[in-house]
Amino acid sequence: MTSRALLLSHASTRATAAAAFPAGDPLEPRGRAAAAAARALLPRADHVLRAPDRACHETCTALGVDADPDDRLRGWDLGPWAGHTLDEVAAACPADVHSWLTDPGAAPHGGESLDALLARVAGWLAAPPPGRALVVCGPAVVRAAVVTVLGAPPAAFWRIDVAPLSATDLRGGPERWTLRATGAPLPGQDA
Template sequence: MSATSLRLVAHGHTAALRRARFGGDDGLDEGGRHAALALSGLGRRASSGDTDACLSSPAPAAVQTAYALGLAPAVETALADCDYGDWTGRSLEEVAAARPDALREWLSTPDAAPHGGESVAALRERVGRWLDGQRGLGRRVTAVTHPLVIRVAVVHALGLPLAAYRQLDVEPLAIVRLTDHGPRWQLRLSAPPESAAATPPNG
């Protein structure tokens, strides 16, 4: 089987992300758009032969990030953000005030879904199935998605305990590279694109 190379890109900043809100359909805010445009060299290299396909979460922020990078994404529902149920659009602070026990349960138990949506364990199963399906295809794929999706993808790819996702921090526009050499995925760390050095502070 041919090796697959995945470049997982976290979408840029949104108002909801800056305010620590659960999910939502926000597009990129001004700072997020400018930061993504500053990384457009990534998209130029990808479109010129560095990638075979660009995929994106259905969320506006992910689609807009892909286009800002100079890519033309195809929507992949498996890369959608976690379904936060009735917490969607609410801030961490609001949920902590209204349902502190439920929030503690969600933060400490990956199988819990006190909001009535999708547990982190269910998210890992969904993302893990998609990731496993990419193995051996020999494709170079750029996928723009959400920080939590990337965190559980890394946990799945490296065979880590699910609770380890809490120890991973994925910032907006972070890039994680996975390659399926041998029997398991390998995490590849490399220098950022040259254009990243010119990225202005998010504002």
């Protein structure tokens, strides 16, 4: 059966506004308002899923949708780096950051490696819900899905930017996904 997954990145948080690693932050007021304004723009969906993360739950609440949490869609575990910017972490431990950015199997932060994130998201893509799914998740999960669908090397992950409330449209299904659009605003939403 053909599936369609519209991955919607959660609305902005303090971490996204500060370009910091997520730390379970709530939506900032601007993000909550943007999600509420996008409520009327949501496409029809047979299934609505979300990451268990706070920002994803709050985005769904602001959008007015009831979504089932799926742990495979959870945000990237970056251990004690959470809440800090890349510049802060690089100043404190430059060798660790270099390892993390150049070796997809490295997890100097004690959390999840890029390889592990990619494998987790690939596992979700291997068993999607049938029909149309709206999936509210964090930007790292969206980036991992794009890398997986394209069959790109892990290093491509670092070249993808995912803005808050941007949509990535995947069509097909296990082992035959295609990328229709990524980084797009919801139809009718200003870019």
